[in-house]
Amino acid sequence: MTDRDHEASLRQRLSGLSxxxxxxxxxxxxxxHRLEKQLERLRKDTSDEAIWRSVELARHxxxxxxxxxxxxxxxxxxxxxxxxxxxxxxxLVTGIGKLDGRAVALVGHQKGRDIKERLDRQFGMPYPEGYxxxxxxxxxxxxxxxxxxxxxxxxxxxxxxxxxxxxxxxAIARSQALMARLTVPTVxxxxxxxSSGGAxxxxxxxxxxxxxxxxxxxxxxxxAAAILWRDAGEARKAAAAWKPDAMHCLEMGVIDGVVPExxxxxxxxxDEAARLLKTALVEALEELEDTPGEExxxxxxxxxxxxxxxx
Amino acid sequence: xxxxxxxxxxxxxHAPVQAxxxxxxxxxxxxxxxxxxxxxxxxxVCGQCAHHFPMGARAxxxxxxxxxxFQEEAADVRSDDPLDFFDLKPYAERLSEAELxxxxxxxxxxxxxxxxxxxxxxxxxxxxFMGGSMGSAVGxxxxxxxxxxxxxGVPLLSVTSSGGARMQEGILSLMQMPKTVxxxxxxxxxxxxxxxVLTHPTTGGLLASYASLGDVTxxxxxxxxxxxxxxxxxxxxxxKLPDDFALAEQNLRFGHVDAIxxxxxxxxxxxxxxxxxx
Numbered sequence: 239m240t241d242r243d244h245e246a247s248l249r250q251r252l253s254g255l256s257x258x259x260x261x262x263x264x265x266x267x268x269x270x271h272r273l274e275k276q277l278e279r280l281r282k283d284t285s286d287e288a289i290w291r292s293v294e295l296a297r298h299x300x301x302x303x304x305x306x307x308x309x310x311x312x313x314x315x316x317x318x319x320x321x322x323x324x325x326x327x328x329x330l331v332t333g334i335g336k337l338d339g340r341a342v343a344l345v346g347h348q349k350g351r352d353i354k355e356r357l358d359r360q361f362g363m364p365y366p367e368g369y370x371x372x373x374x375x376x377x378x379x380x381x382x383x384x385x386x387x388x389x390x391x392x393x394x395x396x397x398x399x400x401x402x403x404x405x406x407x408x409a410i411a412r413s414q415a416l417m418a419r420l421t422v423p424t425v426x427x428x429x430x431x432x433s434s435g436g437a438x439x440x441x442x443x444x445x446x447x448x449x450x451x452x453x454x455x456x457x458x459x460x461x462a463a464a465i466l467w468r469d470a471g472e473a474r475k476a477a478a479a480w481k482p483d484a485m486h487c488l489e490m491g492v493i494d495g496v497v498p499e500x501x502x503x504x505x506x507x508x509d510e511a512a513r514l515l516k517t518a519l520v521e522a523l524e525e526l527e528d529t530p531g532e533e534x535x536x537x538x539x540x541x542x543x544x545x546x547x548x549x
Numbered sequence: 550x551x552x553x554x555x556x557x558x559x560x561x562x563h564a565p566v567q568a569x570x571x572x573x574x575x576x577x578x579x580x581x582x583x584x585x586x587x588x589x590x591x592x593x594v595c596g597q598c599a600h601h602f603p604m605g606a607r608a609x610x611x612x613x614x615x616x617x618x619f620q621e622e623a624a625d626v627r628s629d630d631p632l633d634f635f636d637l638k639p640y641a642e643r644l645s646e647a648e649l650x651x652x653x654x655x656x657x658x659x660x661x662x663x664x665x666x667x668x669x670x671x672x673x674x675x676x677x678f679m680g681g682s683m684g685s686a687v688g689x690x691x692x693x694x695x696x697x698x699x700x701x702g703v704p705l706l707s708v709t710s711s712g713g714a715r716m717q718e719g720i721l722s723l724m725q726m727p728k729t730v731x732x733x734x735x736x737x738x739x740x741x742x743x744x745x746v747l748t749h750p751t752t753g754g755l756l757a758s759y760a761s762l763g764d765v766t767x768x769x770x771x772x773x774x775x776x777x778x779x780x781x782x783x784x785x786x787x788x789k790l791p792d793d794f795a796l797a798e799q800n801l802r803f804g805h806v807d808a809i810x811x812x813x814x815x816x817x818x819x820x821x822x823x824x825x826x827x
Contacts, residue, residue: 395757397777398786402795403803407756407776414730415737415762434714435726435757435776442727456714456723456754466636466716479634480719490631492720539731543692545724546685547631 284485286478293459293477295451296431300505302512303362304331304346304389307429310512311519312337312344318375324404327368328359329396330440332375334384338520343379345372345440346389349430363396366409369439373416380420385523388426388440393458395436410439417442418539421531425522427497427515428452428484429504433461444538445522446492449515450499453482454492491545495522576600592812601749601769601812605651606658606675609708613671613816614662621660623693628655628686632719640717643679651677655686656711659694661701664816667823670698673708676750681711683755684718688725691759692732699735704742704826706819709760713753726758733759742826744819747797747806752778765822767815768797768806 295301308315312335320326332345347364350356379386395406417424417440426443432454448454457465462480463472481487484496497518504511526534575582579598583591592612593602610619627644634640648654656678662671672694674681691707698705714722736743745763747756750773757776768774775782775795783790793799800806810818 395776397782399782399788399790399794402775402777402782403799405803405805407752407774408761408805410757410776411726411730411759411761414727414758415734418727418731418734434723435754438723438726439757442730454720454723456716456719462716479632479636481632482720487720490721492724539734542724542727542731545728546688546721547629547718548684548686548689549627549629 284481284483286474289477289481289483289486290474292451292483293453293473295503295505296453298503298505301430302504302508303351303391304344304348304429306508307389307512307515308333308335308344308346310509311516312342318378319371321367321370322374323367323370325365325367327365327371329362329364329392330368330372332371334375334379337387337523338516340523341382341384342387342523343375343384344387344389345375346387346429347392347437347440349391360396362392363394364392364436365396365398365401366404366406369395369409369413372440373413376413376416376420380422383422385423385425385526386417386420386443387519388424388443390426390428390432390437390441390454391430392433392436393431394434394461395439407435410435413439414442418542419535421535423523423526423529423534424538425519425526427519428454428493429515431455431458433458442538442542444526444534444541445494447495447497447518447522448484448487448493449497449504449511450484451503452484453477454484454487455480455482490547573602576602594812599770599811601771603676603710603749604812605677606653606673606708609673610658610660610662610671613664613673613706613819615664615666619660619662619671621658622697623659623690624654626655626686626690626693628684628715628718630717631685631721632717634717634719636717643717647678651675653678655690656681656683657687657690659690659697661697661703664706664823665820667820667827668701668703669823670694670701670703670705671708672705674710674755676710676712676748679715681709681755682713682715682722683711683725683729683758684715684722685725687715688722688728691729695729695732695736698741699739702739702741704744704823705733705736706744706746707759707763708746708748709751709755710748711751711753711755711760713755723754726754729759730762733762737762737764742822744822746810746815746819747774748772750774750778752776766806767808767810767818768800770797770809770811772797774800774805 315335317333331348347362349362350359424443425445426441427447459473459477460470462476464470487493500507500510576595578600581597593604659672743763745766747768
């Protein structure tokens, strides 16, 4: 088998798995070596060590956060604050601006860089007010026909007394329901950790992408280990059992594509990470833009309805 | 008023207090003990203190549905084990144990029925099957209940009881949240009413998905209704919890449910709703 045939067969296997033509970003850029490397990873069947490396990189303190990407990708950015009822939640930022010339709305979890900012933003764990704010901005986007970009990066929704009293569960449910109703194109990308309902609340999108070293899980590995092995120290074991890395999520049909990162991870080069992410987002939007809103909504619902493995 | 009691607590430094294993028919609140037939006749509500014992899905359906009207659907849908998951025990073994112990194929029963002559679609969860957790099979069965309601143009009556997502299915269990949300949105679009009864406990991914999207939502007295339960909130935030934290009563006070309806009043309440929406 020639190299070309080999690559073609890998591509074919991948497209069969993800029901999509190719890894995003890689195709447009013609970055053959990157594609080759990612396909290689997939072919090798990601090892437990590689999965844990993703978990570590996804939570790396120098990894770019939502506002780092906004700064590099979005022109004419206008951040919108407040849920118009109770508060402005710093753990979830929302705003409008231009992505490659088109007006978009963007919602995204935001962790903090230093201790003070981390506390102010609750380590990226939104209160219900954060989701209400996101819903307000998504409704605005729907009114004006702006596509909605979601950047997912949270250990989960905030687990506190006030959060429960203000209706955390209901807010997450209604945010998903709203996303299932939107008639504008929607693209989400997990840019770090996507954990639990707090993540999926803003990721019921036409296209859900993951960065190469991001993780998408039902609960953090520590939380999982505490529940299932009654020992938070078993996080590595939990991560290996869950396979929360991008390649496995693609294989399970949970996401639609993988966004490449700079060598050794997004934390090494924020500008390059942003360029790759922007390319992937623009490509996904271009695919969706000609489809009528009703049809987008129908396909979006059908996609999520098809998820799961049962006998 | 209860009788005055003297409480003496001794703190042991090393010996953890072992939770006393109580008989399932002994009321955890007042200690009254009942025979099986007594409890069944009282809809599993304590005659002394009105504590609501857990009620199985089959018993509830038998009680809600007009005699002989229930026709089960999607009874053959079973969970699969996509991750070959193994924690302290293989997931496959947990599934077979749950099926043997409960006589249920999954943590939810769905089907057509009538309630006081009104046709409805029922989707009733059972906590006894792996804590009512939602994996792919539960998500699929709930979605099929929505399809069935849509096809026949009837209201959906959903009863929830669940600890949340089924951890053993990893990310696929998380995806059952948007899946069931998308299914229920079809009913909202078609103006078909969804009635939700939240029973003890309804937490995590269940509360953060279809359980919160009813047109009318009622709760059973004393039911725990939370995204994050009290134990985890306490552990992670070290906050002092209010006495009725995350219970139905607090949820009513903060505006998250329409009413708290004790079991004996539920059937007439639901019947009234069905008449209004008929």
